[in-house]
Amino acid sequence: MAIQWFPGHMNSTRNAIRERMKAGLDVVIELLDARLPGSSANPLLAQLTEGKPNLKLLNKQDLADPARTAQWLAHYNALPETRAIGLDASVPAPARALMSACRELAPLRGGMAKPLRVLICGIPNVGKSTLINTLMGKRATKTGDEPGITKVEQKLVLENDFYLFDTPGMLWPRISVPESGYKLAASGAIGRNAFNEEEVALELLDYLRQHYAGQVEARYKLDDVAGLGDEELLEAIGRKRGAMLGGGRVNLQKAAEIVVYEYRQSLLGRITLETPEEFARWQAAGAAIEAQRKDKRKKSRVEPDAEPD
CATH class of the missing domain: 3.40.50.300 (P-loop containing nucleotide triphosphate hydrolases)
Incomplete structure (x- = not known):
């Protein structure tokens, strides 16, 4: 997304x-x-x-x-x-x-x-x-x-x-680095109607379990966070926090709201979601994708060769 x-x-x-x-x-x-x-x-x-x-x-x-x-x-x-x-x-x-x-x-x-x-x-x-x-x-x-x-x-x-x-706060018209889009959404820089909270929470948890597993475990009283998949981790957090639906199912939307809110409030501790080296890689990949997109649009505007008489 x-x-x-x-x-x-x-x-x-x-x-x-x-x-x-x-x-x-x-x-x-x-x-x-x-x-x-x-x-x-x-x-x-x-x-x-x-x-x-x-x-x-x-x-x-x-x-x-x-x-x-x-x-x-x-x-x-x-x-x-x-x-x-x-x-x-x-x-x-x-x-x-x-x-x-x-x-x-x-x-x-x-x-x-x-x-x-x-x-x-x-x-x-x-x-x-x-x-x-x-x-x-x-x-x-x-x-x-x-x-x-x-x-x-x-x-x-x-x-x-x-x-x-x-001047008032300003983003830019096209966020070409997908990782940046998710992190900006998690931080509160992007309006809530512009993203899916569950998807943003999953992306956030994917990064946290790789780099800040201990802080996630301490906050939600979980074990072996690094060994869980993103959806498994979100479900485990939902169960711990009582975000449940009927039949023992986890309310993933509610669990996602909890994760995003607690990250924004710094309740998981002091966290930085990127290093200079990571961001440089993401930026280079985003630039390549953007170049391909522009090239594809340019080619689509070229009229097909006229058929011979």
């Missing part, structure tokens, strides 16, 4: 980013989910803001596997014109960390004559609104909506020479 979700307001956000690029921009901040740092990075944003220094904020790092967060920070910090830092609710001064990193990325900007202009973006439900509210409550002042794009962009002033432009 291919998971896709791109409501109309996300197209408005895309247009707003294009307009902001035309108006002038120095640094792009992309807020990522530390539990899926590759899958929550928006390839459309990379296209729209190509050539601009980039700050990757791995948000919710307190919910993610710390060893894997370190791997992802190293991965992003090794990229040209890119900085990466981790954030969570316990970071006492997020504005200071954010501004310091941005100033390092654009050292020639600053001062009232050349204020630093920064765009902050992220997928839905990645915690951007919480971060913005924290910045506004402690350091930032809302100065009003930008002319012409009042419904999609907000301008904040963190310091006299530091302007932060906030």
Whole structure:
């Protein structure tokens, strides 16, 4: 199943980013989910803001596997014109960390004559609104909506020479990496009406039993999770939690809802659903499939040769 979700307001956000690029921009901040740092990075944003220094904020790092967060920070910090830092609710001064990193990325900007202009973006439900509210409550002042794009962009002033432009959460029109679609759905970034919860739960359990079997066993009081199939594991969880139908059958929909909810609430512990190496493999496979799809569409548009007279 291919998971896709791109409501109309996300197209408005895309247009707003294009307009902001035309108006002038120095640094792009992309807020990522530390539990899926590759899958929550928006390839459309990379296209729209190509050539601009980039700050990757791995948000919710307190919910993610710390060893894997370190791997992802190293991965992003090794990229040209890119900085990466981790954030969570316990970071006492997020504005200071954010501004310091941005100033390092654009050292020639600053001062009232050349204020630093920064765009902050992220997928839905990645915690951007919480971060913005924290910045506004402690350091930032809302100065009003930008002319012409009042419904999609907000301008904040963190310091006299530091302007932060906030845009609504945005995904991309076609998720070509199937693994990313499932992980985005599990994290809550995709609307519930766009995916089958049972299928997402099975994909999630398939990854967890391979990489976090001990945490699943501890949460649901099960044995030998790694030796179970995905559906067997979902049924076992349903029985443990009393998600039953008549005749001793497990209510798989209810069991799936339990698994997805408890993952989102971090009740299974600190989990990261991908490593940089895994995501690179999935991305390469997705690109190959996408290339085949485009080639097939291109061939289908070619008119057949005319028959000879």
